[in-house]
Amino acid sequence: MHLIVSISARRTAIRTSIRTALLATALWTVACRPGDRSSASAGGAGSSDKSPGGTVVISVSADAEPLIPPYANQQQTRLIVEQLFDRLAELGDSVNTVGDRGFIPHLAQRWDWSPDSLAITFHLDPRARWHDGVPVRSNDVRYTFSIYSDTAAGIDATTQLNQIDSVTTPDSLTATFWFKHRYPEQFFDATYQMLICPEHLLGKIKLADLRTAPFGRNPVGDGRFRFSAWSPGASLTIVADTANYRGRATLDRVVMAISPTPAGAIAKIFSGDADFLEVVHPEDIPEIRRHPALTILPYADPSYGFLWFNLRLPKHGGPHPIFGSRALRRALFMALDRTSMVRNVFDTLAVVPRGPFANSSQVADTTVASLPYDTAAAGRTLDSLGWRRGPDGVRQRNGKPLAFTILVTTSSKPRSQMAILVQDQLARVGVHVSIEPVELRTLVTRLMKGDFDATVWVWKPDPSMSDLKQTWTIPAERLGANWGAYESPAFDAQVDSALATSDLARVREHFHQAYTIINGDAPAVWLYQPLQLAVAQRRIHTGYLRPDAWWVHLPDWYIPESDRIPRDRIGLVAATP
């Protein structure tokens, strides 16, 4: 009895804490609109003493891969590489990718568009230096484009750059990007997709050897932090570049400390060994709230989770016997009470998406129609398709049961829970669902081969509007993505039109139409869009955590002098060998 009371009390505490966190999220969202960085500080109560100094230890679950910018895909690697290397211009907090509105000059002091908009000329900051003292010059920009765009390098950003024809360098401080045609995200592609690399250090390395070059273990960048030390598997340290052309980072040092297990990571936060953890599990929230030294930092998450149907059989390419039917997919969509499912799994730490987008996306559309939760309509549709309930309650047609399997990764608790709820809810309308838990790498392999009926999957789109094209269109399927094989020329046409338009209102209209089509076709059931909670020691003042890259303002994080602890006061003196 005592145990039951304690569990109940603990659950109540978790729920109360989650709701408090959600309230904080709401207040924070209102107070901290993108672009309003002044009001975004999420650290402790208040000192604005931003004098240089301090150390932030970030707990991460895995080590970084070699620090070669073109190959920095994994999150931990991006976290470090994007501190060490600069782009020509950085995406603003509004995450606008159309034109150049909101972009912040980094390596490029300014830029000019050609009259026909087929070229953008970037004027480099003459003060910019690599950390070895060599000036950053336009040759570095040209070299960077040459490696990112070379298909022999095996870089996955290459396809995103195929609309850039070439890069020329009229002089040492000027680089001009020539485009094959005009499109809204020209500037985004020229800046966001590439971190500029030092030609004088990498230029002599064969492209085939670039990924394994020693440079990746001891990189020389041009960002506001410079590489300091790396103990593989344990920690990685970067320190402020005090002579940086954009001003030194406020912090002296950032240490990425690896804790492979969630228990290890949260223990480091509780004990004060670490200062920041990007994702907090809901069950840890009550304990965090009891710590006066800790603060919870809500931030938007661009990812969304969905039940993904495979519309095509893998072997002979014909339509899937169940999911090949649009009407049947719609019936399954309507049979799922997504609101209660989300509440069940996430409490208030997620919302139901209205389409294949997160609310933080610049092309999110909260007005687009979505199929309703209507089990009666779902049942009628299934009846009309000839799927009638058999003696065991499972629908049958021509002697075959209406049954399918959901593949789910063993590494994600929310996805497993969602699969169980889908199984339960579809059983009520006479659909038999089996769940097959598999390890993530196996799951991905089977998805790539099309060897699945359905899966619960999560996508984290990049800020580009073209993400929809990269994931749900026919060209994406040809490239090996779009594993569910959804094909709709009408949808593709709307997406293409949106991506060819510079007027944001018209872009939104085209996306609205595209979302309407895909929601009607129901190639997936949009299940959840999580909200993220990070935790930090209260002495750390983080500022705005951008949804696609919370680390982007790391050089401006600060620790007031009065709050510093011994590790904040080391300074930048060299360590003893």
Added chain:
Amino acid sequence: MTTATFILIHLAPGDPIGGGLDDPRVSEAVRAHWRAVYGLDQPLAVQFIRYLAGVARGQFGYSFAYNESVSTILARALPRTMLLAGSALVLSFVAGIAMALIQVARHGTATDRVIGVASLAVYSLPEFWLGQVALLTFAYVLPIFPAGGMVDPVMHPYLGPLAALWDRIDHLILPALTLSALTAAGIARYQRAALLDVAADDYLRTARAKGVPERSVLMRHALRNAALPVITLFGLALPGFLGGTVFIEKVFSWPGIGSLAVDAVTARDYPVVIACAVLGSMLVAGGSFLADVLYAVADPRLRRAPGPSRP
């Protein structure tokens, strides 16, 4: 072992071309590029022959996940694991034998029963669970030890030699104690049984009759004669500890071979998996050899060459 591991890991489903490349938006062309770079587009027989040829030259290949040679990775991880496993090995045998001696000295008393029940309870605990409980208890609830890692990642480079040594020991204590607790419980049970087997032997009765103190009877006479089963355990414990570190290293953020092996299996990093398996089998062989040597040291009768049998 190399062949078996090679076949088994290749039979496991899953594509080794992963990392950020398992994103659906990464084109098949990029994946194909990396498969070709790592030779994964070749028939399995060709891959195997190439691999064997490399191993024969002392090269374990190149890690898909770390983009480093496997030898470099192992050379980095092995000393870390040896430090942890070696410390735990010594601790567990010292503690296990000490517990057994106390139990035998207090045979049949409440102390004997309490230690017996406690060691059985600890012996039954899953390593992963015990590790997490130890971490949360001693790094958070009672903040005596650091919450994982091999050293303080910030302060360690700035410490003097003695302080740096203490920092390393401080980070070692909790994982080593946790790892040794499980083995110590088993050793105590084996050693107690072995000591009780010899407890009634004539030479011990004679020693007691001659007035040798009970402590000396146990430590100098009984223990040496009851050491053989535990020596066997000692030889096999070294590779056993390698298995134990798989969980303990993960929980305590200790970047050694165990942690490396788990990550490699998850990532289908074939060369690293095979190298870890080969290393494990070498440790088993080495442990068995060590046990044989220690046998001979402990029991002079085993050192004698077999002579002609008497008529």
